[in-house]
Amino acid sequence: MEAEQKGKYFPTEKLLEWYEKNKRDLPWRNTKNAYHIWLSEVILQQTRVKQGLPYYQKFVQNYPQIENLANAQESEVLRLWQGLGYYSRARNMHKTAQEIVEKLAGKMPDNYKDLLKLKGIGKYTAAAIASFGFDEQVAVLDGNVYRVLSRFFGIETDIASPKAEKEFREIAQNILPKNEKSNQFNQAMMEFGALQCTPQSPDCLFCPLESQCKALEKGKVNELPIKSKKIKIKERFFNYFIFEHQNKIALKVRNKKDIWEGLYDFYLVEHHEILQKKQLESIDLIQNYVNDIQSISKIYTHILTHQKIFISFFHINIDQKEILTQKNYQFFEKNEIENLPKPILLANYYKEFIK
Ligand code: SF4
Structure with missing residues (x-):
């Protein structure tokens, strides 16, 4: 069956045939467990399948039921998430699991409208769970789908503009087969993108849709989709001081609204640049330890969507720990640190230079 959109036809059957031949065998495609589907969708946001797959397996193994996730400590969930980035995804997922267990007796809502009522579930995730878990005929729109629609229909609307979401959702919903194939069709669109x-x-050369693709016809494949909004990258400079006292190291949980909330890090001085040793004499607290600095690392860079972080580590052995415990730092044995949730760059540095 071909779907109609603005007088044109979308070659549904060709897309589904392509999907049958080319789809990857992924564990979340072989389940109707809405909780597992939800896990996969949260993990795969902003993450490639290859990177997300082991995380999905770890989460399903450690928290096979939604109750297991809801009852876990947040630090445990963050530790399992370590390395995947965008930690707010894990925190929100954990909170939403608790909400589902407390208010809905652990049962995931079985339709798009009710899923959307949950605090941590947005339109994309609600549609994915409703379609893949419950076969609801609702279009799933991720970046891949935007790209395919924009190119196939030659749509020049800026996909970052506020009106784009409505326009693309309408098109995606119109071309969605109104039968039992809707689930497969959604999967196929995402996989095709x-x-x-x-x-x-x-x-494009071996594309089953090429004879009807507007972008190809107009020579605009490389221009579409249009996405004008430029992300402004903020540069930050993190100077980490690794205070060691009797083989224990000072760390504190990051609890302000900032990146890495809920993760542990070392004593941090954020400055407008990476500090040189001679500048440390003017830095509060650190000025007392300038002569105790054992080593200074090279400068690392860590790129996030909106931030580029420059990081350097200073190692300091201290005799008295009170000056840090008064600032709510805890001293941990080195083997305890292994199990604390940490930003991946700190975890890697710890493994290579401290452990
Ligand atoms: S012809 Fe090229 S641009 Fe058009 S749908 Fe196929 S792969 Fe995409």
């Missing part, structure tokens, strides 16, 4: 109609170098 991920494997065939890719952001760079889409495989």
